[in-house]
Amino acid sequence: MSAYSALSQAGYRAHVRDKTTLFFVFAFPLLFLIVFGLIFNGQSVDETGRAYIDYIAPGVMSWGIANAAVFGIAFVLMQWRRDDLLRLIRMTPAPLTAVFGSRYVLAIAIGLVQAVMFVSVALLPVFGLKLAGTWPLAVPILILGITAFLAIGAIVGSYAKTPESVAAVANCMMVPMAFLSGSFFPLDRMPHWLQTLSRIFPLRYLNDGVSAAITGDGGKSDMLLACAALGGYTLVFGLIAMKTFRWSDKS
Template sequence: MSMAFPALTAVHTKSARRDATTIFFTFIFPLVFLLLFGTIFRGQAVEASGRSYIEYIAPGVMTWGIANAAVFSIAFALMQWRESDLLRIVRMTPASTRSVLSSKLTVTMGIAAIQAVLFVGVAMLPFFGLRPASSAWQAIPLLFMGVVAFYAVGAIIGAFANTAEAVAAISNVIMVPMAFLSGSFFPIDMMPSFLKSIAHALPLYYLNDGVGDAFTGSATAASFATNMGVLTAFALVFGVIAVKVFRWSND
């Protein structure tokens, strides 16, 4: 890691704190979905499993919010840095591609941790009634790897999209259908079998499944290893692609 890493991390941190729009969509927007779906399905149970809806909805909306923030943060940043020629300037310094991407990832990890704490705290209010099991700590490594995987997805999008409209369009086309198919907004047990098959090909499904099992205490060593292993594989593949397609300028 070069000496540029701490300086770039500090810059990213200040930028994140000053952007009111990013703060809203990172912290407030996902809570709106929790309030919406939590109110609609309050006190109800999923017939197929007997578990309450909140046990599905709270972890699912949380993981979607964290994954969504990871994708958009780096995708918009790379597009804006190239448009303003900031990356061209950074390229003339000792900073490497790894320093640029890893410093932003570090800030994204910190934001994800705040998101998780805030979201779980709200979901545990009596109105929603989430009661995490003692195994909830298992969600931490899953969320860590999930952030890496979706950050890499965002870096790929940011490498190709040259306008804010393109970043928003591509990111939403990927993340919105994935959220519904992966069970973020309603239990995957309610889906037809062919949609369940599609869900198993999506990284968000394994993040939802692993975090949900951790919060309900239904995780086994095998299921945890599977979810963690698949997320790691996605992170490695997307990460390699992100580094390969990284661009310093739009030229």
């Protein structure tokens, strides 16, 4: 068995056995969709009559998937380094690419399952989401988004030394980003300077790209811009993650 396969299987088994993590990864973000969907059922978000579910479903889904990617790898890298597991892995023939690659495949699988769950619930008659013909294009956008946020999580996991610090740093990034990127609140209703500020956040482009693919709002230009921006963020944060990665807290 290759190092990549062994690490992938170990990560999968650890994830499945941790029922609390499974709940917060899948059920907790879904609760936002259910609560907001029921509260604002039948309402529109702008003068064009755009249904609220068409706005909140892609936004909350993107935030939940990005959140899972950041926290997933950040906690793992911190724990493995603190318990000296990374140092032991380094003594084996396993390359650094196998460590990151195993977590990447798991993050992609989790993100796609989350997406299927979100869309399935949003399509229920009580919510009434209607898919556009371009909805399959959301898959590559989501994969690019997961890759970008996985790189961000790797940076957090390389610096944080305790679970508390991982949670503090990750939440300080992801919670404000959710509101400033339009996951929960329409950007059109924000001041112009906040709309401009939101363009520095990768979640803004993930939201816009996924929304354009799923609901058809925005068109292919938004999807292409999202892919380009997320690809750029992946490159930048990925290089930083590789430079800041540490096998041990002692090095």
